[in-house]
Amino acid sequence: MPKLTIDGIEIEVEPGTSILQACEQLGIEIPRFCYHERLSVPANCRMCLVEMERAPKPVASCAMPCGDGMVVRTNSETVLKARKGVMEFLLINHPLDCPICDQGGECDLQDQAMAYGFDRGRYGENKRAVEDKYMGPVIKTIMTRCIHCTRCIRFINEVAGVPDVGAVYRGEHMEITTFVEKAIGSELSGNLADVCPVGALTHKPYAFTARPWELRKTETVDVLDAVGSNIRVDARGPEVMRVLPRVNDDINEEWLSDKSRYSYDGLKRQRLDRPYIRQNGKLVPASWTEAFTAIAARLKGLSGNRIAAISGDLVDVEAQFALKELLSRLGSTSLDCRQDGARFDTSVRAGYLFNSGIAGIEKADVILLVGTNPRWEGTLVNARIRKRYLAGGVTIASIGEQRDLTYPYSVIGSGPETLQQLVDGSHAFSETLRAAKNPMVIVGMGAFQRPDGLAVQAAARLVGEVYGMFRDDWSGFNVLHTAAARVGGIEAGFVPGEGGRDIHGILDGASKGEIDFVYLLGADEIDTAKLGNAFVVYQGHHGDAGAHRADVILPGAAYTEKNAVYVNTEGRPQLARLAVFPPGEAREDWKIVRALSEVLGTTLPFDTHGQLRQRLMAANPIFGAVGEMTPASWAPFGAQGPMDTAPFVTPITNFYMTDPISRASVTMANCTEALVGPAQERTGTHG
Amino acid sequence: MSAPASDHGHAEPTSFTFSQENLELAKRIIAKYPAGKQASACMPLLDVAQRQNGGWLPRVAMDAVADLLGMPRIRVYEVATFYTMYNKNKVGRHHIQVCTTTPCWLRGSDDIVHTCKKKLGIEVGETTADGQFTLGEVECSGACVNAPVVQIGDDYYEDVAPEHMERILDALARGETPKPGSQTGRQSSEPVGGPTTLKAFTTAQADATTAQADD
Numbered sequence: 095m096p097k098l099t100i101d102g103i104e105i106e107v108e109p110g111t112s113i114l115q116a117c118e119q120l121g122i123e124i125p126r127f128c129y130h131e132r133l134s135v136p137a138n139c140r141m142c143l144v145e146m147e148r149a150p151k152p153v154a155s156c157a158m159p160c161g162d163g164m165v166v167r168t169n170s171e172t173v174l175k176a177r178k179g180v181m182e183f184l185l186i187n188h189p190l191d192c193p194i195c196d197q198g199g200e201c202d203l204q205d206q207a208m209a210y211g212f213d214r215g216r217y218g219e220n221k222r223a224v225e226d227k228y229m230g231p232v233i234k235t236i237m238t239r240c241i242h243c244t245r246c247i248r249f250i251n252e253v254a255g256v257p258d259v260g261a262v263y264r265g266e267h268m269e270i271t272t273f274v275e276k277a278i279g280s281e282l283s284g285n286l287a288d289v290c291p292v293g294a295l296t297h298k299p300y301a302f303t304a305r306p307w308e309l310r311k312t313e314t315v316d317v318l319d320a321v322g323s324n325i326r327v328d329a330r331g332p333e334v335m336r337v338l339p340r341v342n343d344d345i346n347e348e349w350l351s352d353k354s355r356y357s358y359d360g361l362k363r364q365r366l367d368r369p370y371i372r373q374n375g376k377l378v379p380a381s382w383t384e385a386f387t388a389i390a391a392r393l394k395g396l397s398g399n400r401i402a403a404i405s406g407d408l409v410d411v412e413a414q415f416a417l418k419e420l421l422s423r424l425g426s427t428s429l430d431c432r433q434d435g436a437r438f439d440t441s442v443r444a445g446y447l448f449n450s451g452i453a454g455i456e457k458a459d460v461i462l463l464v465g466t467n468p469r470w471e472g473t474l475v476n477a478r479i480r481k482r483y484l485a486g487g488v489t490i491a492s493i494g495e496q497r498d499l500t501y502p503y504s505v506i507g508s509g510p511e512t513l514q515q516l517v518d519g520s521h522a523f524s525e526t527l528r529a530a531k532n533p534m535v536i537v538g539m540g541a542f543q544r545p546d547g548l549a550v551q552a553a554a555r556l557v558g559e560v561y562g563m564f565r566d567d568w569s570g571f572n573v574l575h576t577a578a579a580r581v582g583g584i585e586a587g588f589v590p591g592e593g594g595r596d597i598h599g600i601l602d603g604a605s606k607g608e609i610d611f612v613y614l615l616g617a618d619e620i621d622t623a624k625l626g627n628a629f630v631v632y633q634g635h636h637g638d639a640g641a642h643r644a645d646v647i648l649p650g651a652a653y654t655e656k657n658a659v660y661v662n663t664e665g666r667p668q669l670a671r672l673a674v675f676p677p678g679e680a681r682e683d684w685k686i687v688r689a690l691s692e693v694l695g696t697t698l699p700f701d702t703h704g705q706l707r708q709r710l711m712a713a714n715p716i717f718g719a720v721g722e723m724t725p726a727s728w729a730p731f732g733a734q735g736p737m738d739t740a741p742f743v744t745p746i747t748n749f750y751m752t753d754p755i756s757r758a759s760v761t762m763a764n765c766t767e768a769l770v771g772p773a774q775e776r777t778g779t780h781g
Numbered sequence: 782m783s784a785p786a787s788d789h790g791h792a793e794p795t796s797f798t799f800s801q802e803n804l805e806l807a808k809r810i811i812a813k814y815p816a817g818k819q820a821s822a823c824m825p826l827l828d829v830a831q832r833q834n835g836g837w838l839p840r841v842a843m844d845a846v847a848d849l850l851g852m853p854r855i856r857v858y859e860v861a862t863f864y865t866m867y868n869k870n871k872v873g874r875h876h877i878q879v880c881t882t883t884p885c886w887l888r889g890s891d892d893i894v895h896t897c898k899k900k901l902g903i904e905v906g907e908t909t910a911d912g913q914f915t916l917g918e919v920e921c922s923g924a925c926v927n928a929p930v931v932q933i934g935d936d937y938y939e940d941v942a943p944e945h946m947e948r949i950l951d952a953l954a955r956g957e958t959p960k961p962g963s964q965t966g967r968q969s970s971e972p973v974g975g976p977t978t979l980k981a982f983t984t985a986q987a988d989a990t991t992a993q994a995d996d
Binding site for chain 1: 855
C-alpha cells in the first residue's frame with residue numbers, strides 16, 4: 095500500500111488509487127471537469143493539476159496513480175497558476191451567456207471560474223461558434239458552451255452502452271455530436287445533462303423554467319418502475335419543476351431512467367382534484383361526504399364475497415394496507431395487487447424478490463434472464479448488468495425474445511421448455527451454469543403473466559436449486575418486477591386471502607355478476623370492460639382507464655405528494671416524501687380509506703400516519719427496516735405443473751408509457767414518437 | 782452532427798459498396814490484426830474506400846467501413862474527420878496539395894499557391910468547373926529538405942518553382958503524368974550545386990551507391 099504526503103499530510107491508500115482520489119479521502123477538493131468517478135479517466139481537461147516533487151511539471155492528479163513516497167502539493171503557487179492557465183484556455187471559447195444558461199447556478203465551470211478565473215479576458219480574437227446538435231426529445235444542446243470534457247461520450251459508451259455520441263474533427267474544430275442528427279436511442283439519455291459540467295447539454299423539458307436556488311429540494315424515491323431509484327424532487331410553489339437522481343450505490347448509483355426523470359409533467363395533467371359521482375351515466379363533481387355516502391349506500395347489506403379490491407402500479411404500502419384492513423372488516427378476502435394478471439406464489443418471500451440485490455449483479459458470473467427485457471422493465475438493473483459485463487468474465491443468456499440489451503448475450507430458448515431442459519440438465523447451457531461460481535437467474539413478469547405462471551415459477555426455482563443459487567453465501571434467484579407498488583402490496587398482504595379471488599377471479603366474477611363492488615386503488619392496467627355491472631370506486635390521482643369506468647372517484651395523491659413507503663423489487667422499503675401538496679381536494683390515500691371506514695361505521699384503528707406505520711410494522715417487521723434489504727429465507731415456492739410451450743413475451747410494449755403519470759406526460763409522448771415508434775416500424779413488430 | 786461531409790455543395794451518394802477486388806484487399810488488411818481487434822484496420826480501409834470513390838469519402842463509405850469492421854459508425858466518423866488526408870468533400874481528378882508550412886513557405890510556397898490559383902482560376906479549397914483540379918493547402922508534408930513541396934495524388938513534386946508548377950499543371954491537363962520528385966533534377970536531398978563535403982566521392986560514385994541501394 096503506497097504511502098504518500100499530500101499538503102504535508104501523510105496518507106496510505108489502496109494500490110491503484112489516483113492522487114485525486116487520495117485527495118478526496120483527505121477532504122481536499124480538486125477542481126475537475128473530465129474526471130467522473132463512475133466513468134473512465136481520459137485526463138483531457140487538465141483542471142486537476144497538482145504539483146509533485148521530482149516531477150518536471152504539474153501532473154494531472156486524476157490519472158496519476160499514487161506511488162510510495164510521493165510528495166504532492168495541491169495549493170502551491172505553481173498549482174494555482176497552472177489551473178488559472180487551464181481555466182483561461184477553457185474560457186477562450188466559452189460564451190459569456192451564464193444569465194441565459196440553464197446550468198447557471200449549478201455549473202462546474204461557473205463555480206470553478208470563481209476560484210481560478212481571471213477577472214478579465216485577454217483574448218481578442220473571435221470566439222468560435224458551434225452548430226447545435228439534435229440529441230432527441232429530452233436533451234437540449236447549446237454546443238458553443240461545450241468544453242470537450244467528453245463525459246457525455248464516455249457515459250453513453252460505457253454506462254448506457256449505446257455508442258451514438260462521439261467527437262468529430264480535431265483541435266479547435268472538435269465537436270461533440272450524435273451520428274448524423276439522430277436521437278440518442280438510450281433510456282438513460284437524461285444523465286447526459288447531469289454529467290455535463292457546463293450548459294452544453296441541458297434538460298429540454300426544464301429549459302428556461304426555473305433557477306436552482308429558487309427550488310425546494312425533497313429527497314424521495316421514484317415509483318415509475320420497481321427499481322426504486324433514489325431521486326430528488328425539485329419544486330417551486332405547488333409545481334414539480336424537475337426530478338434528479340440521488341446517489342444510492344445499492345440501487346441506481348447516480349443514474350436515472352428517462353421515464354423516471356421526465357414524466358413529472360404528467361403530474362400536472364389529467365389530475366383528479368375532486369371527488370366525482372356517476373349520475374345518469376355521467377360523472378359529476380361531488381363533495382367528499384357525498385362520495386362517501388354513495389359508497390356506503392352501495393355497500394349496505396352487501397356480503398363480503400361480493401366485494402373485491404384491486405390495487406395499481408403506483409400505490410404506496412400504507413394505502414394498500416389500510417384498504418386491506420377495511421376489506422377484511424367488510425368480510426372480503428378478494429383483493430389482489432397484481433393487476434397485470436401475473437401468477438406467482440406470494441407465500442415465500444424468496445420467490446418474488448430480487449434476492450441478490452441490484453448491487454449483487456456485480457458478483458454474478460453467469461446471468462440467465464427469463465422472460466424479461468431488463469432494459470425496459472428495470473433500466474437501471476440493465477445498466478448494472480452492463481456494468482458487470484464491462485468488468486469482464488461473465489456469461490449472459492436469455493430465455494425469451496431477442497432484444498438489444500446494450501451488452502452481448504445469447505438467446506438459449508424462447509419458452510418454458512428451455513427451463514425444463516435446464517432443470518434436467520439436457521440443455522447445452524447447463525454446463526455453463528454448473529461451472530459458475532455465482533450463477534444468477536432474473537425472472538421477469540413476462541414469465542409470470544401467463545396461465546402457467548406458477549409452474550414457470552416452480553421451474554425457475556428448480557433451476558436455482560439445481561445450480562446452487564440458494565446458498566448461505568449467495569442468493570442468485572431474482573424476480574424483476576415492473577411496478578413500484580407490487581412488492582409493497584404483497585408485503586402488506588394485499589393478496590387474496592382465505593377463499594378470496596385473485597385478479598382473474600375478481601374480473602371473472604365481476605363480469606358474471608358474482609361481484610357487485612370493486613374498489614380500484616389506482617388500478618388502471620386492467621381490462622375495465624370485464625368489470626361488468628359492478629359498482630366501481632376508483633381512488634387515484636389520474637383520470638385514466640380506471641377513473642373512466644368508475645361510479646365514484648376519490649382523488650388521491652401522486653408519489654410526490656405524500657409521505658409513504660414503497661418497496662422496490664429487492665424488497666427494500668424506502669420512504670417517499672411530500673414535495674408538493676396534492677391538487678384541489680385530493681388527499682393522501684391512506685387518509686381517504688380511513689375517512690371512508692368511518693362513514694362505513696367500521697373505523698380503522700389509526701388516526702395518524704405514525705399509528706398506521708406502527709400497525710404496518712407489527713404486521714410485517716420488514717417495514718421497520720427502511721432502506722434495508724431484509725434477507726428472505728428459503729422455502730419451496732411455486733406449483734410444479736404442466737407448462738405451455740408459448741414463448742415468453744415482455745409485458746412492456748412502450749417503455750415511455752407504462753402508467754397513468756407517464757401516459758399523461760407530453761415529454762413521454764415525444765419520446766414515444768421519436769424513439770419507440772420508429773424502432774417498431776423498423777422491426778415490424780407494431781400493430 | 783453536422784455530418785462529416787455536410788458543408789459541400791454537391792450531393793452525397795446514397796450507397797457505397799466495396800468492389801470485389803477491394804473487398805478482397807480489405808479482408809487481407811483485416812487479417813493482419815488479431816481476432817477481435819479488427820477495428821485497427823479502420824484507417825487502411827478508409828483509404829481503400831477513398832481510393833475506390835475517386836479520392837474522397839462520402840458518409841456512406843464510412844458507414845460501409847464501420848459495418849465491415851463491426852464498429853459503431855460514430856467511431857469511424859471520429860477517425861475520418863480527425864485526419865485531414867481523408868477528404869470529406871468531393872475532390873477533382875487531380876488533388877493538388879501545396880505545403881505551406883514554414884520551410885516550404887520560406888522557400889516560396891506562396892508563389893506556388895498563387896501560380897495554381899492564377900492558372901486554374903480557383904481559390905484554395907475549390908475545384909475547377911471541369912472537375913479536373915482541386916487546390917488545397919496542407920500542413921507539413923514531411924519533405925522539407927526539398928521545399929517547396931506539392932503533393933498531387935500519391936506523388937510528391939519537390940523543389941517546385943512557379944514555372945515548374947505551370948508545366949506540371951499543363952501536363953496534367955493534357956492527361957500526362959509529369960515526372961515526380963525534384964523538379965530541378967536534384968538527387969534526393971543532396972546539396973544544391975553538388976556536394977560540399979566528402980568531395981572525393983564523386984557524384985557518379987554516389988549515383989552508383991544509390992542505384993545499388995535501390996536494387
